Amino acid sequence: MNGDRLDGIRVLCFIGEIYEDLELWYPKLRLQEEGAHVTVAGPEAGVVYDGKHGYPGKSDAAIADMEAEDFHGVICPGGFMPDKLRRDPKVLELLQQFDAQEKLVAAICHGGWMPISAGIYDGVRVTGSPGIKDDLVNAGAVWEDAAVVVDEHFISSRRPDDLPEFCRAMIQFLESTAKTL
Numbered sequence: 289m290n291g292d293r294l295d296g297i298r299v300l301c302f303i304g305e306i307y308e309d310l311e312l313w314y315p316k317l318r319l320q321e322e323g324a325h326v327t328v329a330g331p332e333a334g335v336v337y338d339g340k341h342g343y344p345g346k347s348d349a350a351i352a353d354m355e356a357e358d359f360h361g362v363i364c365p366g367g368f369m370p371d372k373l374r375r376d377p378k379v380l381e382l383l384q385q386f387d388a389q390e391k392l393v394a395a396i397c398h399g400g401w402m403p404i405s406a407g408i409y410d411g412v413r414v415t416g417s418p419g420i421k422d423d424l425v426n427a428g429a430v431w432e433d434a435a436v437v438v439d440e441h442f443i444s445s446r447r448p449d450d451l452p453e454f455c456r457a458m459i460q461f462l463e464s465t466a467k468t469l
Contacts, residue, residue, distance in 0.1 A: 291321065291322065291323055292322075292323040293322045293323060293459065293463050294319060294322040294323045294324035294459065294462055294463060295323040295324075296323075297319075297323070297324040297325070297360045297361075297462050298324070298325045298326075298327065298358060298359045298360055299319055299324050299325070299326045299327070299359060299360060299361050299362070299363060299392070299462070300326075300327050300329055300354055300356075300358075300359045300361070300362045300363070300382070301315065301316055301326055301327070301328050301329070301362070301363040301365065302328075302329060302330070302351070302362070302363070302364055302365065302369070302370075302373055302379065302399075302402070303328050303329065303330040303337050303345050303347050303365070303369070304330050304331055304337055304369035304372055304373050305337050305338060305368075305369060305372070306337075306338065306339070306340050306367050306368035306369055307337060307339050307340065307345065307365050307366075307367040307368075307369040308339065308340050308365050308366040308367035308369075308396075308397060308398070308399075308448065309339035309340060309341045309342075309343040309345075309367075310448040310451060311365035311366045311367065311396045311397055311399065311448060311451070312328070312339070312345055312363075312365040313343065313345070314448075314451045314455065315363050315365070315394075315396075315451070315454065315455055315458065316328065316363075318455040318459070319455070319458065319459070319462075322459055322463075324462065326363075327348050327349055327354075327359070328345065328346070328347050328348045328349075329347055329348065329349045329350065329351045329353075329354050330347030330350070330351065331347075331350065331351060331373075331376070332347065332350055333347055333348070333349050333350040333353070334346065334347060335347050337369075339367070340367045340368065351373075351376060351378050351379060351382070352378050354378070354382060356382050356385035356386050356389060356391065357385075357389070359386075359391070360391055360392060360462060361386065361391050361392025361393070361394060361441075361458070361461075361462060362382065362383065362386050362391070362392065362393055362394065363394045363395075363396075363399075363458075364383075364393075364394065364395040364396070364399030364400070364402045364403065365396060365397075365399050366395075366396055366397025366398035366399040366400075366417065367397075367398060368398070370398050370399050370400075370401040370402050371398070371401055373402055374401045374402045374404070374405035374406075375405070379402055379406070380402075380405055380406040380407075383402060383403055383406035383408055384406050384407070384408060386441075387403075387406070387408040387441070390440070390441045391441060392441055392443065392458065392461055392462060393408065393441060393442050393443070394442075394443040394444070394454070394458050395414075395416065395442075395443075395444050395445075396416075396444065396445040396446070396447070396448075396450070396451070396454055397416060397417040397445070397446060397447050397448070398416070398417050398419065398420055399416075400414060400416035400417070400420055400423070400424055400429075400444060401420060401423065403442075404420075404423055404424065404427040404429075407427075409424065409427045409428060409429040409442075410427065410428030410429070411428055411429075411430070412428075412429050412430065412439050412440075412442050413429070413430045413432060413437050413439040413442075414429045414430070414431060414432070414437055414439065414442060414444040415431065415432050415433065415434050415435075415436070415437045415444045415445060415446050416431070416444055416445075416446060417446060417447060418433075418446070433446070434446075435449075435450040435453040435454075436450060436453040436454050436456075436457045438457050438461070441461070441465075443457045443458055443461060
């Protein structure tokens with residue numbers, strides 16, 4: 289492994305109560321392993337949020353203080369957290385800005401609820417938890433049952449078992465397109 293493939297790349301990752309443990313930690317650590325800096329932002333800075341399986345995760349920053357222009361992409365992990373975070377106007381604004389700037393918007397499992405609520409999935413090929421398939425389709429997305437779907441700057445996966453493919457796709461995208469802000 290090269291360890292500096294993503295040197296200089298900055299990625300935002302959302303966290304909140306009852307996030308899906310693996311869907312936050314696996315991408316965070318995998319991107320860091322490649323040299324990216326990952327900022328974990330939650331409703332409040334410096335708060336420890338419990339994962340769905342009990343693994344604690346501390347936010348580096350508050351979502352309200354984040355700006356899309358400071359990052360090359362964003363990750364929306366799943367769990368029960370997305371249902372609450374998708375009600376936060378700042379989360380929706382950030383996702384809309386990442387989309388408008390054609391920066392990485394990555395969502396796994398129920399994380400797709402956040403881009404749905406941001407109104408940025410219309411006409412986009414995506415996957416996600418089969419449990420939100422109807423929500424994705426009703427939002428105008430074209431749902432596919434695949435481990436990972438890449439459609440321009442959107443990357444999506446279904447579940448924790450898909451994390452290797454999800455992370456490979458994010459790393460490839462960031463390495464090839466996001467070297468400059």
